[in-house]
Amino acid sequence: MSGPVPSIAAVTPKSVGHRVYADFLMPPRLDAFRRLLSSAIEAGYAIVSIERAWELIKAGEVDPDRRYLVLRHDIDTDPGTGAAMLTVERELGAQGSYFFRLSTLDMGLIAQIAAAGGGVGYHYEELATVAKERRLRTRSEALAHVPEAQERFLQNLGRLRTATGLPLRVAASHGDFVNRSLGLPNWTILADPEVRRTADIELETYDDAFMSHVSSRHSDTHYPRFWIPGGPGPAIARGEPFIYLLVHPRHWRVARLINARDDAGRLVESLLYRRPARRESLAGAG
Numbered sequence: 001m002s003g004p005v006p007s008i009a010a011v012t013p014k015s016v017g018h019r020v021y022a023d024f025l026m027p028p029r030l031d032a033f034r035r036l037l038s039s040a041i042e043a044g045y046a047i048v049s050i051e052r053a054w055e056l057i058k059a060g061e062v063d064p065d066r067r068y069l070v071l072r073h074d075i076d077t078d079p080g081t082g083a084a085m086l087t088v089e090r091e092l093g094a095q096g097s098y099f100f101r102l103s104t105l106d107m108g109l110i111a112q113i114a115a116a117g118g119g120v121g122y123h124y125e126e127l128a129t130v131a132k133e134r135r136l137r138t139r140s141e142a143l144a145h146v147p148e149a150q151e152r153f154l155q156n157l158g159r160l161r162t163a164t165g166l167p168l169r170v171a172a173s174h175g176d177f178v179n180r181s182l183g184l185p186n187w188t189i190l191a192d193p194e195v196r197r198t199a200d201i202e203l204e205t206y207d208d209a210f211m212s213h214v215s216s217r218h219s220d221t222h223y224p225r226f227w228i229p230g231g232p233g234p235a236i237a238r239g240e241p242f243i244y245l246l247v248h249p250r251h252w253r254v255a256r257l258i259n260a261r262d263d264a265g266r267l268v269e270s271l272l273y274r275r276p277a278r279r280e281s282l283a284g285a286g
Contacts, residue, residue, distance in 0.1 A: 022223040022251075023259040029252045030081075034088050036232065037071075043236050045069040045243070047094035049119035050210070051170055053242075054203050057213055062242075069236075069243045070214075071096035072205065074123055074172065077262045079106035081249035090116050099123035099172040099205075102156060110164055121170045121205075122160055126152040127186045128176035132273050142182045150195050157199055172205040177270060216240040220251045 040047060045067045053070045056062045071089070073096055075082045082098060086109070089096055097119035100110070110120050126149040127142065136142045161168050173187035190196050190204050203210055211217075216235035219228045235243050250259070 018223055019263075022254075023263060024254060024256050026223055026254050028254070030084055030088060033085060033247075033252055034092070037088065037092050037094050039233070040069045040236050040243075041092060041094070043067070043239070045236065047071050047089070047092075047096070049095045049117075050097040050121075050203070050205060051119035052095065053213075054170065054210060057210065062213065064241070067239060067241055067243075069232075069245055072172070072244070072246045073098045074174070074246065074248050075100045075104045075106075076123070076174070076248055076250060077104065078249040078253070078255045078258050079104055079109050080255060080258075081253040082106075083109050083112070084253065085247070085249060086113060086116065086118070089118070095119075097121060097170065097172075101125065101174060105160075105163075107163065110166070114164075114166060119170060120164065120166050120168065121172055122157055122168055123172050123174045124153055124156070124189065125174040125176055125186050126150070126156065127184065127189055128174070128178045131178045131182060132176075132269055135273060135275075136182070139182050139184055142184050143188075146188060150189050150192070153189050154195075154199055157201075167200075169200060169202040170205065171199075171201050171203075177266070178273060181273075211244075213242050214244040215242045217244040217246075219246040220248055222251065226251070 037047060047069045048071070050070055050072055053062075053068060056068075062068070071094065073082055073085065075098055079100075083106075086096075086098075088094075095116070095118045098109075098113050099121045100106070101123045104123075113120050127146065130136070130145050130149045130152065131142050134145065136145060157168065157171075171190065173185055173189075175185065179185050185206075187204050187206055190199070190201060196204075216232070218230070218232040218235070220226060221228050232243055232245055
């Protein structure tokens with residue numbers, strides 16, 4: 001997920017310099033991505049999508065004598081680099097899952113992923129969207145608007161299924177600065193079993209039924225840290241049986257125009273959200 005818009009107090013010359021380098025100057029790291037996947041394959045890992053891993057879990061067919069690396073891509077900003085990563089995976093015989101926001105839908109790329117046997121899902125954020133639109137400042141306010149966010153989710157998911165022709169039964173919650181501000185993740189939308197049944201969602205990627213099988217989890221992040229909590233290399237070397245790897249194209253190749261637009265857009269959203277709400281005039285007040 002994209003990083004939060006920092007508060008003014010958190011901004012330092014060093015942090016600004018790191019962000020400028022990461023978004024506009026950093027050399028491509030796709031060769032490092034290829035080396036990472038190749039090292040896993042050489043170590044005996046099957047690189048699979050979340051959908052494939054979930055099928056094995058449901059069927060009770062996770063082989064204790066095999067090693068799995070589950071590969072997830074969150075397409076927050078840059079479908080172009082997502083396509084480049086897909087090319088690497090196809091060349092290596094690996095498969096991954098790709099989750100698209102409404103703002104990053106790329107029907108050509110989605111068709112390529114599906115044709116290659118990878119997974120495609122919805123990277124949803126309706127709760128954050130409602131909170132920003134209505135400038136909800138507290139957790140209780142946001143919880144009161146969960147039904148509105150759920151209805152939007154169902155409508156958007158239905159449109160995506162129609163547009164892509166895919167089942168989209170696995171979903172992944174996007175993280176936004178407003179979610180962190182409220183202490184309420186977007187996956188709150190799917191906490192209601194009835195909503196999940198109505199949506200025909202089999203798995204949210206943070207579900208315990210899936211995460212309980214993960215022995216080592218790693219997510220990429222901005223320069224200069226690159227990985228949270230650390231890179232997957234040591235986990236691969238020690239033969240962890242079920243590694244979960246979350247990557248974002250933005251961290252592997254610079255897309256200057258896309259990054260500039262995204263940085264500016266998130267800054268504007270943050271300023272508008274934090275702006276004091278306008279008081280409604282009282283009916284009949286003179």
